Amino acid sequence: MTSPLHQKIKVTGPVVVTANRLTDGAVIYRTASGQWTTELPGAAVVTTSDAAMALLTAARAEGVRVVDAYVAPVDLSHGKPRPGNLRERIRAAGPTIRLPAPEAANVHVCA
Amino acid sequence: MQLIKGGRIVEDGFARVADDAPVPDRLPVIVPAARFLAEADAFAAREAPTGVVWPNDRRVAELAPYLDRLALVGLVFPVFRDGRAFSQARLLRERHGFRGELRATGQVLRDQFLFMLRAGFDAFEVTKDADAAAFAQAARRYSVFYQPTGDGRVTARASRVGRPARDSLERDSLL
Amino acid sequence: MYVHDAFDRRLIAERVEEFRDQVRRRLSGELNEDEFKLLRLLNGVYLQLHAYMLRIGIPYGTLSSAQLRMLAHVARRYDRGYGHFTTRQNIQFHWIKLEDLPDAMADLARVGLHGIQTSGNSVRNVTTDQWAGVAPDEIEDPRVWAEVVRQHVTLHPEFTFMPRKFKIAVGTAAHDRAALRIHDLALRLHRNEAGEAGFEVMVGGGLGRTPFLAKTIKQFLPKHDVLSYVEAVLRTYNQFGRRDNAWKARIKILVHDLGAEAFGREVEQEWQSIKDGALALDDAAVAEIAARFRYPDYERLADDPVELKEARAGDRRFETWHRSAVARHRLPGYAIVTLSLKAEGETPGDATAAQMDAIADLADRYSSGEIRVGHEQNLALPHVRQQDLYPLWRALDAIGVATPNVGLVSDIIACPGLDYCSLANARSIPIAQDLSRRFRDGDLARDLGRLHINISGCINACGHHHVGHIGILGVEKNGEEYYQVTIGGRADEEAELGQLIGPAVPYGEVANVVEDIVAAYVELRERPGEIFIDTVKRIGIEPFKERVHATH
Ligand code: SF4
Numbered sequence: 015m016t017s018p019l020h021q022k023i024k025v026t027g028p029v030v031v032t033a034n035r036l037t038d039g040a041v042i043y044r045t046a047s048g049q050w051t052t053e054l055p056g057a058a059v060v061t062t063s064d065a066a067m068a069l070l071t072a073a074r075a076e077g078v079r080v081v082d083a084y085v086a087p088v089d090l091s092h093g094k095p096r097p098g099n100l101r102e103r104i105r106a107a108g109p110t111i112r113l114p115a116p117e118a119a120n121v122h123v124c125a
Numbered sequence: 126m127q128l129i130k131g132g133r134i135v136e137d138g139f140a141r142v143a144d145d146a147p148v149p150d151r152l153p154v155i156v157p158a159a160r161f162l163a164e165a166d167a168f169a170a171r172e173a174p175t176g177v178v179w180p181n182d183r184r185v186a187e188l189a190p191y192l193d194r195l196a197l198v199g200l201v202f203p204v205f206r207d208g209r210a211f212s213q214a215r216l217l218r219e220r221h222g223f224r225g226e227l228r229a230t231g232q233v234l235r236d237q238f239l240f241m242l243r244a245g246f247d248a249f250e251v252t253k254d255a256d257a258a259a260f261a262q263a264a265r266r267y268s269v270f271y272q273p274t275g276d277g278r279v280t281a282r283a284s285r286v287g288r289p290a291r292d293s294l295e296r297d298s299l300l
Numbered sequence: 301m302y303v304h305d306a307f308d309r310r311l312i313a314e315r316v317e318e319f320r321d322q323v324r325r326r327l328s329g330e331l332n333e334d335e336f337k338l339l340r341l342l343n344g345v346y347l348q349l350h351a352y353m354l355r356i357g358i359p360y361g362t363l364s365s366a367q368l369r370m371l372a373h374v375a376r377r378y379d380r381g382y383g384h385f386t387t388r389q390n391i392q393f394h395w396i397k398l399e400d401l402p403d404a405m406a407d408l409a410r411v412g413l414h415g416i417q418t419s420g421n422s423v424r425n426v427t428t429d430q431w432a433g434v435a436p437d438e439i440e441d442p443r444v445w446a447e448v449v450r451q452h453v454t455l456h457p458e459f460t461f462m463p464r465k466f467k468i469a470v471g472t473a474a475h476d477r478a479a480l481r482i483h484d485l486a487l488r489l490h491r492n493e494a495g496e497a498g499f500e501v502m503v504g505g506g507l508g509r510t511p512f513l514a515k516t517i518k519q520f521l522p523k524h525d526v527l528s529y530v531e532a533v534l535r536t537y538n539q540f541g542r543r544d545n546a547w548k549a550r551i552k553i554l555v556h557d558l559g560a561e562a563f564g565r566e567v568e569q570e571w572q573s574i575k576d577g578a579l580a581l582d583d584a585a586v587a588e589i590a591a592r593f594r595y596p597d598y599e600r601l602a603d604d605p606v607e608l609k610e611a612r613a614g615d616r617r618f619e620t621w622h623r624s625a626v627a628r629h630r631l632p633g634y635a636i637v638t639l640s641l642k643a644e645g646e647t648p649g650d651a652t653a654a655q656m657d658a659i660a661d662l663a664d665r666y667s668s669g670e671i672r673v674g675h676e677q678n679l680a681l682p683h684v685r686q687q688d689l690y691p692l693w694r695a696l697d698a699i700g701v702a703t704p705n706v707g708l709v710s711d712i713i714a715c716p717g718l719d720y721c722s723l724a725n726a727r728s729i730p731i732a733q734d735l736s737r738r739f740r741d742g743d744l745a746r747d748l749g750r751l752h753i754n755i756s757g758c759i760n761a762c763g764h765h766h767v768g769h770i771g772i773l774g775v776e777k778n779g780e781e782y783y784q785v786t787i788g789g790r791a792d793e794e795a796e797l798g799q800l801i802g803p804a805v806p807y808g809e810v811a812n813v814v815e816d817i818v819a820a821y822v823e824l825r826e827r828p829g830e831i832f833i834d835t836v837k838r839i840g841i842e843p844f845k846e847r848v849h850a851t852h
Binding site: 040100105 | 730
């Protein structure tokens with residue numbers, strides 16, 4: 015669930031700000047330069063409540079391009095940030111189940 | 126905020142009077158429900174029209190005895206998603222026969238204009254100016270109505286009865 | 301099949317244009333997300349974990365082959381080549397882009413399909429028995445009444461912003477295949493002592509955090525009063541349902557707080573003022589709707605034709621499937637065929653575009669172009685000649701929808717869960733897949749007999765876990781997926797809510813617990829024919845609890 019804006023954010027470890035892109039719902043992360051990326055390793059990672067709040071406030075100010083920005087935990091134990099919980103892992107990597115293969119008809123076949 | 130009446134943006138002829146403010150004698154006013162009920166006789170004796178804003182958690186039946194002396198009833202949409210006033214509006218129009226101005230107040234957006242018209246509202250305090258400008262278009266958004274309400278729009282059911290479902294319809298509807 | 305007329309089609313087309321305009325206003329910033337969310341939900345558009353989701357209602361579960369082909373087209377063109385059938389006669393596409401939604405909706409509108417009121421605090425898709433019109437035990441076709449109600453509540457100016465969602469189901473058969481008593485409002489057609497048909501009206505059912513079975517507030521409502529009565533119920537709820545707390549906003553809470561009797565009196569009083577007004581139905585209005593349900597030109601046939609007898613005797617796999625998937629039709633020589641969307645290791649309720657197209661073709665060839673969608677997340681062909689069953693089975697088998705497990709332990713109902721859903725606590729689908737592998741042995745499953753497993757990824761209960769014979773609910777404990785297991789629930793005319801069998805177990809233990817429950821049942825049943833749910837009813841849940849505790 016997203017954390018309501020008025021709440022003070024409790025930050026106990028490294029976090030990023032994530033959201034869904036308005037046009038297609040894709041998972042995106044806030045970068046240090048105030049942009050958005052679909053790649054978690056490119057996200058700005060912060061570790062204090064104030065820094066997280068600042069990142070979130072800036073992200074939410076962009077009401078048109080993004081939906082439901084919130085603070086999510088990441089795991090830095092392997093260097094680059096990785097999702098900090100199962101929900102975020104699924105958001106980053108997609109469903110944990112095998113999806114139907116794209117149809118042969120849609121694949122361009124060269125003779 | 127803009128006021129729409131008769132399908133057009135108009136000046137509001139009514140002044141809002143708070144609970145404890147003096148009531149100007151010759152001006153149309155809108156007062157809160159509690160004050161109206163407390164001073165109903167005094168309001169009836171006024172020369173100028175009186176309106177009341179009725180909260181959405183109070184039965185409109187309570188207002189029924191006073192309706193003939195009220196020029197306006199304002200119903201409230203505290204937020205867009207709170208649709209209690211739709212029921213109140215229909216009851217006022219269709220059960221209690223209120224003929225005066227029925228005004229939608231609160232968060233009033235374009236996407237509900239047609240529902241509000243169908244429920245019996247005829248005046249709208251519109252939150253966004255762009256929505257007020259788009260009123261006429263929004264009011265024409267649909268031409269098919271399944272439910273009979275007091276607004277008199279002809280329903281699909283009324284139009285259909287007596288007309289057999291035609292085979293041509295069947296063919297193209299099944300594509 | 302319901303034949304849409306010009307009115308129905310124009311309304312849907314107008315809706316698509318309205319939504320196109322709303323999307324445009326959202327993308328330009330004229331609408332903020334709070335405003336837009338309410339509007340998109342009223343069109344069945346959710347934002348999930350990875351993408352938008354579009355939910356299309358399939359009124360009373362009846363689809364034409366042209367409609368199913370259009371669903372396949374939308375899956376291919378705008379999504380990832382598959383769709384997910386839900387427990388409420390809907391289909392969901394999980395990967396759709398906001399920008400593409402108006403076009404996808406315009407395509408769907410060409411065959412009369414739409415997502416209007418498949419979400420939001422409105423009256424949802426009106427559901428009924430998936431065997432409507434062909435079941436031997438029904439009084440009359442419930443779809444006529446479902447359609448009468450559906451039209452009335454579609455874009456209803458008074459009831460589109462209610463306290464919470466509102467689900468209506470209609471049933472007319474002796475056996476309840478529409479899960480009536482878990483609905484906000486259920487209409488059950490039955491006959492009174494004078495032999496006239498009328499509705500028993502039940503209100504306040506629902507699952508979720510506070511599950512309730514619906515209570516009867518009117519024993520016999522004349523059929524022609526159905527709209528005014530529904531209006532009275534909705535008006536009472538719209539005005540007095542709680543709006544301060546989303547968890548307490550469903551009508552079930554209002555009915556519970558007031559008591560069913562007091563709620564019924566309030567409705568009755570409202571109804572008395574409107575029953576003789578514009579909503580009273582006359583025969584012509586009902587006949588007009590009824591006339592637009594078309595039935596095949598049935599042939600005069602006899603049961604058990606020689607082709608069927610020979611195939612059943614000669615092909616064991618066919619015989620096994622026949623016992624599982626073929627049900628009696630109201631006419632001799634015909635059959636209702638269930639298509640299992642529960643193949644081993646697959647996602648319950650998912651169908652690929654290729655499968656949908658193939659099923660549409662088979663429906664044209666063998667079922668008068670008609671397909672049904674049931675709340676168990678399977679499909680059905682309702683008008684199959686018994687003499688065609690063997691070739692039909694071979695074709696179904698070839699596309700993977702002839703798993704002979706209908707109604708058995710591996711015919712699992714599961715919501716999308718944490719793999720897709722932003723509200724989820726835990727995953728549902730992998731649990732279902734794991735269980736379907738554990739119970740892959742068809743002989744064992746048949747020996748166990750009827751056994752429904754239902755899985756929900758959170759307390760919203762889209763997988764109807766409360767009414768599963770075995771119910772599995774995903775919860776979260778310290779960031780890990782845990783699952784509560786209940787037994788003894790059922791959704792039919794003897795509806796019951798399941799009871800907890802013990803503390804929640806972690807993801808990896810769920811299948812073991814279910815296996816233990818099943819093993820306990822095999823030991824405890826009186827005889828092989830006593831089905832699981834009857835054993836639980838006879839001896840209670842304690843013996844099962846003991847068994848499960850002993851091993852975990
Ligand atoms: S039950 Fe919960 S997790 Fe499953 S689909 Fe419904 S809301 Fe999502």
